[in-house]
Amino acid sequence: MFSAILTLHLLGVVVWVGGMFFAHMALRPAAIEVLEPPQRLPLMKRTLDRFFPWVWVAIVLILASGYGILLGILGTQAGIHVHIMHAIALIMVAVFCYIYFLPYKQMGRALRDGDLPGAGAQLVIIRRMIGINLVLGLATTIIGTAKPF
Structure with a gap:
């Protein structure tokens, strides 16, 4: 089950x-090189x-499985690294919600x-916030993967 x-x-x-990496590091720079804003902006919007x-x-999978792992398997034995990952995940979800409900809609x-x-x-x-989330x-x-804490 684990x-x-x-x-x-x-x-x-x-x-x-992976999607953020692709969009931020490959798609956007390539689109800037070959497309003018009237073509580039709709492409980026459609991509998003x-x-x-x-x-x-992904958020549902990550949070549901993360809580399943934390509460069902690790319980009180979770290392500090798990709690740090949890905190960062919640920040990432908040950043994504900001992106989605404000600049993306605008x-x-x-x-x-x-x-x-x-x-x-x-x-x-959007690009800056995705960069932060990336x-x-x-x-x-x-x-x-390293469990440094």
């Missing part, structure tokens, strides 16, 4: 952190439209209204 829960946990992490539902699924409205500068400004915020996700992955 291996199934851990597998779901890791799949959620791979989807979320497809990625964000998967992030919601970017969609701006694109719908033909306001490319407004959409671009929201994408800058660093947090990578740090959590390192903490989870």
Whole structure:
């Protein structure tokens, strides 16, 4: 049972952190090189439209499996590294909720209204916040595998 829960946990992490890495480090820089804002902004919005539902699924998997592991298997024997990962995960969820409910929604409205500068400004915020979450996700992955505490 533990291996199934851990597998779901890791799949959620791979989807979320891997997706952020791809979008932040590969897709966006490539889009900037070959597309002008009138083409790039809708591409990035459509990419996020497809990625964000998967992030919601990943969040559910990560939190549900994480609590399952913590409460059902580790209980009071969880190391400090587990509590640090838990805290970082909650911060990451809060950052994602901010992205999703504010700049992402505002970017969609701006694109719908033909306001490319407004959409671009929201994408800058999204990019920065995804960058923060990417660093947090990578740090959590390192903490989870190295158990340094």
